[in-house]
Amino acid sequence: MSSVYSVEQLNNYILNMFRNDYLLPDVSVRGEISNCKYHSSGHIYFTLKDSASALSCVMFSSYKRNLDFTLENGMEVELRGSVENYVRDGKYQLYVKAAKKGDVGDLAKKFEELKKRLKEEGLFDESVKRPIPKDAKRIGIVTAPTGAAVRDIISVSKRRNPYIDLVLYPAIVQGAEAAGSIVKGIDALERYGVDVIIVGRGGGSMEDLWGFNEEIVAQAIFNCSVPVISAVGHETDYTIADFVADLRAATPSAAAELAVPMIAPVLDAIAGYSDSLQAVMERKIRMARMKASSYQVRIQAASPQRKVDAKRMECAHFEERFTNAMNAILKDRKNKMALYIERMKRVNVLDRLQSGYSYVSDAEGKRITSAADCEPDRDIRLLFKDGAVYAKTTSVELGKEIL
Numbered sequence: 001m002s003s004v005y006s007v008e009q010l011n012n013y014i015l016n017m018f019r020n021d022y023l024l025p026d027v028s029v030r031g032e033i034s035n036c037k038y039h040s041s042g043h044i045y046f047t048l049k050d051s052a053s054a055l056s057c058v059m060f061s062s063y064k065r066n067l068d069f070t071l072e073n074g075m076e077v078e079l080r081g082s083v084e085n086y087v088r089d090g091k092y093q094l095y096v097k098a099a100k101k102g103d104v105g106d107l108a109k110k111f112e113e114l115k116k117r118l119k120e121e122g123l124f125d126e127s128v129k130r131p132i133p134k135d136a137k138r139i140g141i142v143t144a145p146t147g148a149a150v151r152d153i154i155s156v157s158k159r160r161n162p163y164i165d166l167v168l169y170p171a172i173v174q175g176a177e178a179a180g181s182i183v184k185g186i187d188a189l190e191r192y193g194v195d196v197i198i199v200g201r202g203g204g205s206m207e208d209l210w211g212f213n214e215e216i217v218a219q220a221i222f223n224c225s226v227p228v229i230s231a232v233g234h235e236t237d238y239t240i241a242d243f244v245a246d247l248r249a250a251t252p253s254a255a256a257e258l259a260v261p262m263i264a265p266v267l268d269a270i271a272g273y274s275d276s277l278q279a280v281m282e283r284k285i286r287m288a289r290m291k292a293s294s295y296q297v298r299i300q301a302a303s304p305q306r307k308v309d310a311k312r313m314e315c316a317h318f319e320e321r322f323t324n325a326m327n328a329i330l331k332d333r334k335n336k337m338a339l340y341i342e343r344m345k346r347v348n349v350l351d352r353l354q355s356g357y358s359y360v361s362d363a364e365g366k367r368i369t370s371a372a373d374c375e376p377d378r379d380i381r382l383l384f385k386d387g388a389v390y391a392k393t394t395s396v397e398l399g400k401e402i403l
Contacts (some may be wrong), residue, residue, distance in 0.1 A: 197258050
């Protein structure tokens with residue numbers, strides 16, 4: 001039965017095989033640089049390729065000091081180093097100790113030639129570039145349906161404006177079919193009626209991004225009636241699409257920042273307008289109410305009912321004055337009547353009769369108050385309290401005191 005090894009043991013075994021090989025510990029290789037990245041640690045990571053294959057490479061900072069030029073994508077170089085197995089990842093790569101600059105690579109030459117020609121034809125002129133609308137409502141996206149690029153665009157777009165309408169055309173963005181798929185996407189979104197189109201993908205080598213360097217893509221972007229934002233690769237990556245597009249974004253996320261307007265200021269402005277409108281309406285309503293109150297007072301002042309009520313109050317006042325006056329008159333009359341009664345009591349014949357006096361009248365009932373009114377042999381009537389006496393005078397004496 002064969003032995004069972006750990007992954008680390010197996011990778012170390014392969015490393016020893018590389019180191020003991022007669023060729024791999026010190027080998028020179030020629031090719032074209034792509035996907036070159038200068039790390040903050042000082043190391044350089046890149047891919048060396050030719051028309052048929054590719055090789056991962058790394059140059060540590062201690063060897064980078066010997067370089068008298070900068071490694072760039074598309075550059076033809078001759079490298080010397082050792083091929084070893086990276087035990088942690090189980091990946092072999094070329095550890096570069098020295099590099100010599102060669103001719104420009106085929107893809108780089110092709111890129112520069114197309115760039116020069118399209119520039120001369122006016123496809124890069126700033127005068128033909130269209131402004132990106134500041135109030136876009138529908139954003140078209142030409143990119144792969146999966147991957148970081150589309151996720152970043154969607155995330156940034158919804159953060160800036162959750163109401164934005166995003167329309168994705170799932171394009172092929174790498175390989176021989178990429179250019180045709182990208183052109184179809186631009187055409188479809190233009191006919192669909194979007195406000196702006198984002199064309200892009202994530203980073204990669206020059207070969208990975210080559211679909212955006214094809215002339216048919218450049219012509220499609222140039223002829224599109226809708227403004228186009230190019231967002232291909234990383235900040236250091238440039239494609240023909242970047243130069244033709246109306247605006248170049250360093251990354252897909254940056255493209256979303258440029259294409260999608262922030263909704264927050266709009267909502268703040270709407271809230272401000274709403275508050276201002278509310279204040280104006282409240283002021284107008286308050287003034288209208290004041291006017292209505294004024295009109296109501298005027299209407300009430302001119303109201304027949306108000307006049308009737310005023311007349312009623314006036315009549316009630318007059319009635320009260322009349323009543324008071326009548327009561328005063330009656331009271332005065334009652335007082336006078338009482339006084340008259342008292343006076344009459346003092347001259348009342350009946351009361352006199354009760355006191356022993358008598359009432360003297362002639363036969364016809366005419367009162368006789370003086371002896372001079374009598375004459376001898378005259379019939380008289382004497383009225384007492386308990387009856388009457390009829391008599392005839394025999395004589396009349398005048399001038400004598402009888403009381």
